[in-house]
Amino acid sequence: MKKFVDREVELQFLESQFSQNGPALVVIYGRRRVGKTALIKQFIKNKKAIYFLATEEVESQNINNFKSLVAKFFNNSLLEKIQNITWEEIFEFITANIESEKIIIVIDEFQYLCKVNPSFASILQKIWDERLKEKNVFLILCGSLINMMEQQVLNYSSPLYGRRTGQIKLKPLKFKYLKEFFPQATEDELIWLYAILGGVPKYLEVFNYKGDIFESIRENILNKQSFLYEEPLFLLEREIQDIGTYFSLIKSISMGNHKLHQIAQNLSVHQTRLTKYINTLIDLDMLRREIPVTEEYPEKSKKGLYFINDNFLNFWFKFVYPFKEQLELDNVEFVLENIKRKIVTEHISYVYEDVCREYALELSNRSELPLKVSKIGRWWDKNDEIDIVGIDQTSGSILYGECKYTNAKVDIDLFYSLKQKVSKVNLKNKTKEYYIIFSKSGFTERFLNFANEMKNLILINFPKRS
């Protein structure tokens, strides 16, 4: 059996909802392939549960499927035979048959039911109010269309809003869990694998890594029969129409256009025309808007930059999609050579920064830093950028950092240039400043000696050589 990785916080939350007295209604949502169903299946193992997977078929088909599951669960062949039954009637049956032991009812792909019947959320609300909420049930609604889940269940004006007792927005796995999928890989290889695949469990699962990164890319991404070859296309086609504009937009960002006006210029359209597309991609968790972590009013900030919110999508739009023609003509070598030439400078070195930020946060959570970082990100202005800025919102201490994924040892000048940039950061109420520097290839002797004398400077060799 496959190993189930992480999700400890989410499982703990579900257990606490399950063990509380009385009914509970939890919404689980998140982008496709992120592991929502796997989380639910892990949670309901060895518990009394009805797991219903809704489909895009007509409503009557969904009702019939649900009816069969319920009939099987309660071992009631009479229910199975009833024709033209309604949702209300099935739930009436359920409530009449629940005993003292709590049961879990899961509706997975909840969005499909809302699509086939726009008043499904209201129907369910009525069922909840009139029947389920008096019973010992734990209802889980799960869906991948983030904006639909937000509108149908989590929005203030939605019928189910006040009924839910909790929600989980499931995120991709963090870098530190990749070794569970690739136990043989070195730390450096894991950085590469994370840069190529990100933290979406499905992608980690299907990538058959045999120790040679480029050969594995050839086999698992550039191969026309592989799952990942056209995955971004499937991902978008399922959720939106007019995917051409979305593809151009994502490609433009993957080419390094992160400002709205740059993207608009690159696509020769007016900025206002892009808003709708950008918002949809943010809803699908495929894009994110980043602002300097020091900004006081994030929504109002004019410094917003757009990034692809998934390493695999980013990799694919940079290195696969623009070469689709060559791949269709089986010119894989050409595409692979381009990846080999550019991947470190154009891709890995950026992902390395993300991984280092996660590392710094992890150190802080384990109390291995002299401050407790409660907010972490980057900082930039017109001319400069700082890779890591971690803020301790209680004490006002700040952690500044740089990350170098190069083959040269890092020397003291990097520290001086970091300090120079730090002097430009405008932060109120700051108290102490600390510095952290990550380097792939270590540090010069004199920098190590210098750091030994300094109390507020931490140097980290990462990845460790194996």
Ligand SMILES: Nc1ncnc2c1ncn2[C@@H]1O[C@H](COP(=O)(O)OP(=O)(O)OP(=O)(O)O)[C@@H](O)[C@H]1O
């Ligand atoms: N925590 C995990 N540990 C190990 N494997 C996982 C984990 N979560 C998901 N997977 C694997 O990833 C794949 C995708 O997961 P899953 O089907 O649960 O995603 P989903 O979010 O429900 O996707 P969709 O919205 O597309 O239905 C599955 O094959 C599953 O085995």
